[in-house]
Amino acid sequence: MNSxxxxxxxxxxxxxxxxxxxxxxxxxxxxxADQWIICEHCDSVYESIPLNKGEAAYCLRxxxxxxxxxRLTVEQLLALSIAACILFIFANVFPxxxxxxxxxxxxxTLWGSVQALAQGQITLIALVAGLAIILAPALQIxxxxxxxxxxxxxxxxxxxxxxxxxxxxxxxWSMLEVCLLGILVAIVKLAGMLDVHPGAGLxxxxxxxxxxxxxxxxxxxxxxxxxxxxxx
Amino acid sequence: xxxxxxxxxxxxxxCHVCSYxxxxxxxxxxxxxxxxHRRKPNSLTRTWAFLIAGLIFYIPxxxxxxMYTTMLGSSSENTxxxxxxxxxxxxxxxxxxxxxxxSVVVPCIKFxxxxxxxxxxxxRSTWAMRERSRLYRFIELIGYxxxxxxxxxxxxxxxxxxxxxxxxxxxxGILFFGLVVVMTMLAAMTFDPRLIWDAEVEDxx
Numbered sequence: 001m002n003s004x005x006x007x008x009x010x011x012x013x014x015x016x017x018x019x020x021x022x023x024x025x026x027x028x029x030x031x032x033a034d035q036w037i038i039c040e041h042c043d044s045v046y047e048s049i050p051l052n053k054g055e056a057a058y059c060l061r062x063x064x065x066x067x068x069x070x071r072l073t074v075e076q077l078l079a080l081s082i083a084a085c086i087l088f089i090f091a092n093v094f095p096x097x098x099x100x101x102x103x104x105x106x107x108x109t110l111w112g113s114v115q116a117l118a119q120g121q122i123t124l125i126a127l128v129a130g131l132a133i134i135l136a137p138a139l140q141i142x143x144x145x146x147x148x149x150x151x152x153x154x155x156x157x158x159x160x161x162x163x164x165x166x167x168x169x170x171x172x173w174s175m176l177e178v179c180l181l182g183i184l185v186a187i188v189k190l191a192g193m194l195d196v197h198p199g200a201g202l203x204x205x206x207x208x209x210x211x212x213x214x215x216x217x218x219x220x221x222x223x224x225x226x227x228x229x230x231x232x
Numbered sequence: 233x234x235x236x237x238x239x240x241x242x243x244x245x246x247c248h249v250c251s252y253x254x255x256x257x258x259x260x261x262x263x264x265x266x267x268x269h270r271r272k273p274n275s276l277t278r279t280w281a282f283l284i285a286g287l288i289f290y291i292p293x294x295x296x297x298x299m300y301t302t303m304l305g306s307s308s309e310n311t312x313x314x315x316x317x318x319x320x321x322x323x324x325x326x327x328x329x330x331x332x333x334x335s336v337v338v339p340c341i342k343f344x345x346x347x348x349x350x351x352x353x354x355x356r357s358t359w360a361m362r363e364r365s366r367l368y369r370f371i372e373l374i375g376y377x378x379x380x381x382x383x384x385x386x387x388x389x390x391x392x393x394x395x396x397x398x399x400x401x402x403x404x405g406i407l408f409f410g411l412v413v414v415m416t417m418l419a420a421m422t423f424d425p426r427l428i429w430d431a432e433v434e435d436x437x
Contacts, residue, residue: 034253036242036244036253037251038239038244038245038246038251038253040246040248040251040425040426041365041368041369041425041426042365042425042426042428042429043238043239043240043246043426043429044236044237044238044239045236045237045238045239045241045242045244046236060236061236061362061429062361062362062365062366062425062428062429063362063365063366064365064369096387097387097391099391099392101394101397101398102397104394104397106391106392106393106394107391108387108390108391112390113383113386113387113389113390114386115390116386116387116389116390116402117382117385117386117389117402117406119401119402121404121407122402122403122404122406122407124407124410124411125382125406125407125410125411126386128379128382128410128414129379129382129383129386129410132376132379132383133383161264161265164249164250164264165249165250165264165265165266168248168249168250172376172417172421175376175379175383178376178377178379178380178383179383181330181377181380182379182380182383182384182386182387183383183387185327185330185331185380185384186384186387186388186391188324188327189319189327189384189388190388190391190392192322192324193303193398194392221250221251224250224251224252224263224264229263229264230263231252231261231262231263232262
């Protein structure tokens with residue numbers, strides 16, 4: 001990540017408030033609101049200014065990141081989401097770890113590890129694990145592909161609103177990076193008692209994790225503005 | 233305090249799903265149709281509820297075994313702490329510390345920090361607001377790493393299935409531990425960090 005220079009946003013609404021000593025009329029507010037940024041951590045209002053590559057805007061009150069410049073274009077995001085789709089299939093089809101012990105051999109896929117939790121009383125946790133490492137990433141990739149493929153041609157995908165809302169709600173539950181660390185810990189844990197070999201699925205997982213970090217972030221919200229989705 | 237205007241002064245509210253600047257009286261975001269609230273509804277009560285539920289689940293999560301191992305005839309049950317100690321005694325200090333951080337330190341930090349947030353917000357404290365904001369973002373960031381132990385148990389239990397020779401099975405403790413992670417994640421999500429800054433203003437909500 002390149003060093004992002006904190007760009008204090010010029011807060012024109014603030015200066016105006018001082019000059020007139022009263023808040024602007026509601027109609028006037030709404031027409032200008034399109035250029036405003038509200039900090040989601042403290043509700044401060046700033047006037048949006050264009051950012052250069054590598055820059056980020058920070059909130060002056062609570063120091064949260066308000067906005068980052070876009071690192072990737074829509075075409076690049078689309079390309080990465082197709083790559084993520086292929087890697088996701090590899091990561092799920094091929095075993096992530098295989099072990100052998102006294103001539104016996106066994107291997108596990110992501111689905112297999114979720115199934116191992118689905119036993120009697122603890123089945124509930126299998127659902128959480130399945131959501132975190134299979135379902136959430138799969139939906140993220142599929143929805144991103146859908147909206148980006150249309151955005152690439154300048155269109156608003158059918159069901160765009162629902163796709164974007166679902167992406168927002170899925171984000172905290174997608175835990176591929178934790179899963180990758182878990183695989184590594186499991187390898188070290190078992191290496192003490194038997195022969196352990198990382199499988200092809202592990203390499204696919206590692207690359208998929210990087211891609212998900214790149215494409216599934218909050219950055220995708222830019223599509224609302226770039227596609228010009230107007231409120232009704 | 234430092235003069236940056238709040239959204240309410242301009243009669244607008246932020247949509248948390250699409251970042252649209254909505255009029256204050258909107259109940260639904262005009263752009264993405266998500267429900268919009270000036271503050272997350274009943275934020276403090278709901279966060280308390282999830283936090284307490286998490287604390288209660290944390291007791292069986294630590295007392296009950298998470299894993300049952302049979303190895304060449306001998307069998308043993310591991311709790312989370314005994315798993316960490318086993319690693320440490322086996323010489324894998326790095327892995328022991330990693331699991332200890334993910335399954336003990338992270339949940340405990342979340343309990344403490346969320347408790348602190350709730351108490352200070354209820355008292356409308358103006359102490360260290362900027363730092364408390366940072367702290368909240370930090371626990372939001374680290375929260376889901378606690379799922380590590382659940383996934384390790386899942387992988388190991390799926391792999392070591394040599395009937396008669398060696399098997400590993402998940403046990404009830406891992407369910408409670410997973411629920412602790414889910415509860416603390418929900419607690420962090422329902423807490424509204426804007427409440428920290430509401431202490432600056434007299435008439436909130």
